[in-house]
Amino acid sequence: MSAHATGSTSQAAGPTGIPEKPGLEGLETTWSSRWEENGTYAFDRTASREDVFSIDTPPPTVSGSLHIGHVFSYTHTDAVARFHRMRGRAVFYPMGWDDNGLPTERRVQNFFGVRCDPSLPFDPGFEPPEQPNKDPVSISRPNFVALCHQLTDEDEQVFERLWRMLGLSVDWAHTYATVSDRAQRVSQRGFLRLAGRGQVVQRTAPTLWDVDFRTAVSQAELEDRERPGAYHRLRFSRVGAEGGVDIETTRPELLPACVALVAHPDDERYRPLFGTEVTTPLFGVRVPVLGHELADPEKGSGIAMICTFGDTTDVVWWRELSLPTRTIVGRDGRLLPVEWGAEGWASDDPDSASRTYEELAGRTVKQAQTRIVELLGESGALIGEPSPITHPVKFYEKGERPLEIVSSRQWFVLTLPLRDRLLARGEELHWHPPYMAHRYRAWVEGLNGDWNISRQRFFGVPFPVWYPVGSDGETQFDQALFAGEDRLPVDPSTDVPDGFTEGQRGQPGGFVGDPDVMDTWATSSLTPQIAGGWEDDPDLFARVFPMDVRPQAHEIIRTWLFSTIVRSELEHGSLPWTDAAISGWVLDPDRKKMSKSKGDVVTPMPLVEKHGADAVRYWAAGGRPGTDTAFDEGQMKVGRRLAIKVLNASRFALGRMAGDDGTVAVPGPGSVTMPLDRAMLARLAEVVDEATVAFESYDYARALERTESFFWSFCDDYLELVKTRAYGNAGQSGPASAQAALALALATLLRLLAPVLPFVTEEVWSWWRSGSIHTAAWPERSEFTEALPDGTDTGPVLEVLAEVLGQIRRAKTTEKRSMRWPVATLTVADTAERIAALLSAEDDLRDAGGVVTLVTLESDQAEVRVELAEEA
RNA sequence: GGGCGUUUAGCUCAGUUGGUUAGAGCAGCUGGCUUACAACCAGCAGGUCAUCGGUUCGAGUCCGAUAGCGCCCACCA
Numbered sequence: 001m002s003a004h005a006t007g008s009t010s011q012a013a014g015p016t017g018i019p020e021k022p023g024l025e026g027l028e029t030t031w032s033s034r035w036e037e038n039g040t041y042a043f044d045r046t047a048s049r050e051d052v053f054s055i056d057t058p059p060p061t062v063s064g065s066l067h068i069g070h071v072f073s074y075t076h077t078d079a080v081a082r083f084h085r086m087r088g089r090a091v092f093y094p095m096g097w098d099d100n101g102l103p104t105e106r107r108v109q110n111f112f113g114v115r116c117d118p119s120l121p122f123d124p125g126f127e128p129p130e131q132p133n134k135d136p137v138s139i140s141r142p143n144f145v146a147l148c149h150q151l152t153d154e155d156e157q158v159f160e161r162l163w164r165m166l167g168l169s170v171d172w173a174h175t176y177a178t179v180s181d182r183a184q185r186v187s188q189r190g191f192l193r194l195a196g197r198g199q200v201v202q203r204t205a206p207t208l209w210d211v212d213f214r215t216a217v218s219q220a221e222l223e224d225r226e227r228p229g230a231y232h233r234l235r236f237s238r239v240g241a242e243g244g245v246d247i248e249t250t251r252p253e254l255l256p257a258c259v260a261l262v263a264h265p266d267d268e269r270y271r272p273l274f275g276t277e278v279t280t281p282l283f284g285v286r287v288p289v290l291g292h293e294l295a296d297p298e299k300g301s302g303i304a305m306i307c308t309f310g311d312t313t314d315v316v317w318w319r320e321l322s323l324p325t326r327t328i329v330g331r332d333g334r335l336l337p338v339e340w341g342a343e344g345w346a347s348d349d350p351d352s353a354s355r356t357y358e359e360l361a362g363r364t365v366k367q368a369q370t371r372i373v374e375l376l377g378e379s380g381a382l383i384g385e386p387s388p389i390t391h392p393v394k395f396y397e398k399g400e401r402p403l404e405i406v407s408s409r410q411w412f413v414l415t416l417p418l419r420d421r422l423l424a425r426g427e428e429l430h431w432h433p434p435y436m437a438h439r440y441r442a443w444v445e446g447l448n449g450d451w452n453i454s455r456q457r458f459f460g461v462p463f464p465v466w467y468p469v470g471s472d473g474e475t476q477f478d479q480a481l482f483a484g485e486d487r488l489p490v491d492p493s494t495d496v497p498d499g500f501t502e503g504q505r506g507q508p509g510g511f512v513g514d515p516d517v518m519d520t521w522a523t524s525s526l527t528p529q530i531a532g533g534w535e536d537d538p539d540l541f542a543r544v545f546p547m548d549v550r551p552q553a554h555e556i557i558r559t560w561l562f563s564t565i566v567r568s569e570l571e572h573g574s575l576p577w578t579d580a581a582i583s584g585w586v587l588d589p590d591r592k593k594m595s596k597s598k599g600d601v602v603t604p605m606p607l608v609e610k611h612g613a614d615a616v617r618y619w620a621a622g623g624r625p626g627t628d629t630a631f632d633e634g635q636m637k638v639g640r641r642l643a644i645k646v647l648n649a650s651r652f653a654l655g656r657m658a659g660d661d662g663t664v665a666v667p668g669p670g671s672v673t674m675p676l677d678r679a680m681l682a683r684l685a686e687v688v689d690e691a692t693v694a695f696e697s698y699d700y701a702r703a704l705e706r707t708e709s710f711f712w713s714f715c716d717d718y719l720e721l722v723k724t725r726a727y728g729n730a731g732q733s734g735p736a737s738a739q740a741a742l743a744l745a746l747a748t749l750l751r752l753l754a755p756v757l758p759f760v761t762e763e764v765w766s767w768w769r770s771g772s773i774h775t776a777a778w779p780e781r782s783e784f785t786e787a788l789p790d791g792t793d794t795g796p797v798l799e800v801l802a803e804v805l806g807q808i809r810r811a812k813t814t815e816k817r818s819m820r821w822p823v824a825t826l827t828v829a830d831t832a833e834r835i836a837a838l839l840s841a842e843d844d845l846r847d848a849g850g851v852v853t854l855v856t857l858e859s860d861q862a863e864v865r866v867e868l869a870e871e872a
Numbered sequence: 873g874g875g876c877g878u879u880u881a882g883c884u885c886a887g888u889u890g891g892u893u894a895g896a897g898c899a900g901c902u903g904g905c906u907u908a909c910a911a912c913c914a915g916c917a918g919g920u921c922a923u924c925g926g927u928u929c930g931a932g933u934c935c936g937a938u939a940g941c942g943c944c945c946a947c948c949a
Contacts, residue, residue, distance in 0.1 A: 022908095224948080231949085249949055262949090294947055304949035313947040391948055402948090438876055442945055554943080587942090622885080626877090628942075632884055634898050637911095644911065652908030705886065709896075719908080806915095813915040818904050 015768045018658050022647040024640070027759040028613045032164045040772045041169040045540060047090035054544040055081060056528045056577055057170070058552050058560075059096030059178060062155035063107040066162060068602040068631060069553075073583035075620035075756075077551040078168045079700040080581070082755035084548075085169065086778035092544045094174035094531040095163065099152035101520035102213060102398060105459045108147050113137060116144035116458045118493070118515065141458050141493060148459045149179070162605055166613050167758040169774065176530050178523050179459070184489035186530045187523040188464040190567060191411075191453075192482055199570055200413045200453070202477065206308070206315045207452060209406045210396040211333030215456040216410055217396045217403060218519060219449055220559040227393040227402070230386035231300060234376065236261065236278040239286055245270075245278050246383055248300030250391065252376060253368040254307035256283050256338065256357060259323045263303040265291035270303050281381030282356045282372070283340070284348035290321055309405035311394070312448075329404045335368050337361050365404070409477060410454040411463065411516075415566055419444060425565050430579040432698040433626040436554060443558040451563070453522040460517030464490045466497040473508045481511065525563035528576045547577040549698075554582050554626065581698045584628040602631060614757040615639035621756045624701040642708060643760040646753065649715050650764040653742040656726050656735070664768035667740040672787035673733055675797045676841040677741035680718045682792035684710060684745055685784045691752050692778070700755065707752040714745065717802040724847035734843075744787060748779045797837040801845055804828060804838065804864055808849040811866035822850040822869040829859040 035041060055077060060070055078093075085091045109115060113132025120140040128147060129137060139147075156177070163170060176183055194200040207216045229250040236245045247261060258280050263270035273289040280287060287305075294313060295304060306317045308325045317323065324344060330336045338357055341350030356375060360368045376382035393402045415422075422444045431437040454463075464483035468476045481497045483490045492513025496502050504510030526534075528547050533540040546568070552560060561580060568576035608616050611633070618639025623629030657664045672678060687710045694702035726742060728735035747769075754761040754773050765773035788794070804826075812821050826849065828838060835856045838845065845851060852869065 224946090227948095229948085247949070251949080296947085296949080300949055302949095306949090311948045313949075316947070392946095393948060433877095435876065439944060442875065446945065448947090558944085585943090624885095628878090630884060632898090635884070638897060641911075645909070648909035648912090650908085655908070702886090702888095705896090709886095712896090715908090716913090720906095723908090809914055810916090813903060816903055819906055819914065820904095 015663060015770065016766055017661075017663070018651055018654055018767050022651055022763070024612045024614070024643055024647070024760060027763055028165050028167065028608070031759050031762050032167065035169075035772070035774075036164075036172075038772065040774055041085075041091070041093065041171050043092050043171045043174060044090040045543060047543060049543055051088070051090055052092055052543050052548075053081070053084040053089035054092035054532070054547040054549075054577075055094070056531065056547045056550040056564075057094055057096055059098040059176070059524070059527065060159060061098045061103055062152050062159055063099065063104040066158065066603055066605070067586075068604050068607070069586045071162075071166060071604045071607075071616060072586050072620045072623060072629065073551065073553060074163070074168055075166065075617045076581070076583055076623070076625070076700055077549075078166075079617075079621055079704075079755040080549070080551075080695065080698055081169055082758065082774060083695040083700075083703075083778065085774060086751065086754065086776060088777065091169070091171075092174070092532075092547075093168075093170050094176065095160075095168075095170045095172065096175070096527060096531060097152065097156045097159070097177040098520070098524065099148070099156070100178040100460055100523055101455075102215075102457060104148050104152060105144075105457060108144070108151055108459070109136065111151060112147055114139050114144065114147065116141055118458060145459055152177070152179070162608070165605070165608050166617065169758070174531060178520070178530075179461070181489055182536065183523060183526075183530045184461045185536070186526050186534055187461040187518060188483070188488045188490065189485055189535060190526050190529065190571065191518070191522070192464060192485060192488075193571060194413060195480075195482060197570075198414075200411055202409060202411055202480065204407060204409045205412075206318070206405050207408050207410055208312075208394070208396075208403045209331060209408070210399045210401070211331065211404055212399060212401055213396065213457070214331055216408060216452055216454055217399075218452045218521070219447075220451075220521070220562070221397050222394050222403070223397045224392035225395050226390050228388060229391050229393070230388045232373065232376070232386045233301070233383040234281055234305075235381050235383055236280060236287075236305075238273075239277040239279060241276070245273065245289070245303060246301050247303050247305045249305055249310075250389070251307065251310045251369070252382075253335070253360070253365055253372050254310045254328070255280055255305070255372065255376075256285075256335075256353075256360070257307040257309075257326045257328045258285065258287055258305045259308055259318070259326055260287045260306045260321065261289045261303055262292045262295045262306055262317055262321070263289070264295040264297050265293065267291075267295070267297045267302055269297075279348060282375060282379055283353040285346065285353070286348065292317055292321060311405070315405060325407065327407060329365060329406060331406055331408075333401065333404060334362055334364050335360050410452045412450040412452050413522075413566065413570075415451045416447060416449070418566065418569065419447060421569055422562075422565060425569060425575055429565075429575055429577075432579060432581045436557065436580070436582040436626060439554060439557045440561065443562060451566070453519040454516045455519050456515070457517050460520065461489075461523050462491050462493065462517050463514040464488060464492065465514040466492050466500075466511045467514065469506065469508055469510050469512055471508050475512055480514075521559050521563045524560055525567045527564065528568070529571070545576075546572070546574050549579040549581055550577045551581045551583065553585065555585075557582070579698070582626045584623060584626055586623075587628050587630050607633070607636065611636040611640050612643060612759070614643045614759050617756055617758075618642060618704075621700050621704050625698055639757075642711075643757055645711075645715060646750070646757065646760050646764060649711075649719065650746055650750070650767070652719065652723075653746045654768055657739055657743065666743040666768075667736045669740055669744055669783070669787035671733070671736040671740035672744070674737040674741075674841070675794065675837070676718075676721060676801060676844055677737050678788055679794040679797035680714070681741055681744060681784055681787050682794040683798060684714075684748055685781055685788070685792050688748060688752065688779045688781065688784075695755070703752070704756050707749065711749055711753070713802070714749070717805060718745075718798070721801055721805065721841065721844045721848045725844055741787065744783070748783070751776060751779050795837050796834055797841055800830070800834050800837045801841055804845060805848055807864040808851070808866050811868060815868055817868060820850060822852055823866055824869040825853045825855060825865075825867040826851045827855040827857070827863075827865040827867075829857040829861060829863040831860070831862070832858045834862075 081091050081093045112128040115136040115138050117138040118141045122140045122142040126143045231248040232252045233248050274291050277286045340347050340353040347353040426440045466481040468479050500511050532544045564576050615636045619635040690706045691703040722738040725734050726738040750761045762773050
């Protein structure tokens, strides 16, 4: 789609001449469509790896709302992409859509009023209700997935429109979606390769579980939230001895799942109890008292009850102390039935335990807690009143109820053994800004489990796995049947493993498909492989991988950046990219992160329409790499003014060189002979160096700041000083020098600004140059050598003139005169060098300041005296 | 509890290896229709560089401590 069959003439269209009244209106529409027609940003896939600059673009979650934060960070990446394109690299800048996973499912459920029931058969004629019902309609998984695709397609179009309006220089021919067949194939192939090398394994293990979403959640998706709770002091009685042991717990409802008590090995209070047994109140279960370093003598009574499972510490104790499992919390967050007295559920009084537990079974965790506290109170085992506290509780970051820990069968990528290699990769990566490396290192050092990639959801990449069903009807999970790579992508719920027929699905002697889908990060971790055509297009892959840069936000270093490094390390033995450019957040004026929950989300499109894309980009480019930036419409107004200034200054600079036919005849750089012109160009050459260095290290903000600062003084001082001379006759050397300098300066400034202000710079470029500014060469020192035969050491001409002109303006303003008011006598005292510099541009100063008589004195005491004329 | 970042004018921010009198824009005030630009231009005013201590001839900049703000991480009894 990078080039249409028609419209090829516009590529060759010559300059259009200078419009009478230039404006910003409509530039976005005009140029975004012309760029598309001309294939301006099409990736040149004949370029070899060293000539390519490849970007691992973050795929935005299309089911989320468009946010000004998107504009912010994508503009940063685009500015860098444009810089490298102008430097002659073939820029591989794809766009991806993340339409995978829970956010999409939830949006589809709410939007259409449906719910997925995988047990239902596919209904080819299904139409979603016009209006979502209050009671959701149950539909099959294929129908549900179809609705997910329908909605994400619409969402993607909204994103694409914004990106085009904003001027992202994406090659839309390389767009991917994380649920596409291509992404699924890469994702499943990646999984099969891991499985083949034993780097992903299936385990039944305690797993963090969201009871509302009914899915496992990985360590990276956790967040702590402060929640009210209460310490309950419970008395256990000793077996074969007098007295009891008091523990404190915030989860008394887990008492039936208690498997031991634990205290610190050095805690004198409890040492005598180690190796003895106590019985649980209400349930009469004998549990051992054990020692473990993790027990904190300072917390509660210094001795804790271990339940399977109340929290992640319980899991550690359970594993390290080889304790039994007593599961009471089901996957729906309600207490499971228990047969007291059966194996694993021994009790000193099974009948009493059963009667008590009857009161709890089937209730939610919260309800069970309320009831068990009453029962404990009645039994006398609750000592004193519960004391309220506030404590951090683990939540799934998108969830609404605290996580539970349940035992389930999941696929794990073995990341723990990789820790040292991953740390080394983190050192190898170039971070922008560098301190972001700490976040990665802290995360890798703190890894405490392998990476669970199974999710018990519907809309995602399925595992390409089936399991045989034995003749006894039992599923043989340890005999996984993997799909062949040539079949990918497969959906085990509809596809059949080799050697079986569909009729054998779910039958004894037959097979079942793995019902789970992969964690969204299991797919997102392969974005370089998906975008780069890994295995599907080896020629492309060799030209773009490992990529140059991963741009992303800092809060997903532990997820996206980390998991991408894991996959690349395991699959390719290398980093996935050489650089990581970490962007900050957009903050609201109260310096809080903007979030939709607070209702202060700013949608970008109206801002682009109001201020113009260049203006919005200008604001975004002011946010330095990694730095959070306040949302500030004022900065957009400043950006808009800059863009307008570019139009007007360009119109002036080119105005005297325009012929009647619209063409612009520019004197060559050899015409630059006047010291003032040379001084201006010398300073500009330094700005080119500074901007180039800044862009090379991803500091678009610094490059912009330097360029902009020069541009304003160029307009305020230099243009004013040469204005009269530039209007002179083209044949004379003075005017020719000014015109040549103006043309060179303008061509340079436009290119320096092009990465941030792509629309207005392209517009001006089209007045007098052929081709796109965005594929023009980035300015270089060498362009100045002809105009500056003696180098950039041009003396203080520009500074002295600007300073004296400033004094003249000040005098006129103080006297409340117009800027045209004549100066009768201007007296300047300064060093010999500065006086000489001033005199070298004497005529320009006289013209710009309206100076009648100029008196200069050599003196160590610098002074400027301005005597205004009595009458104009 | 550990770590990272940050604190400069009323607001948003620059300030590079330490070096004259700390800069810009916005907002404010005063002027000016000046043939590139009134959606503009010129000028003025506004700061104890968070606090304390140290190194140095010299500190916004380097070092240490403290405080505020923000973020990341941590075993929730």
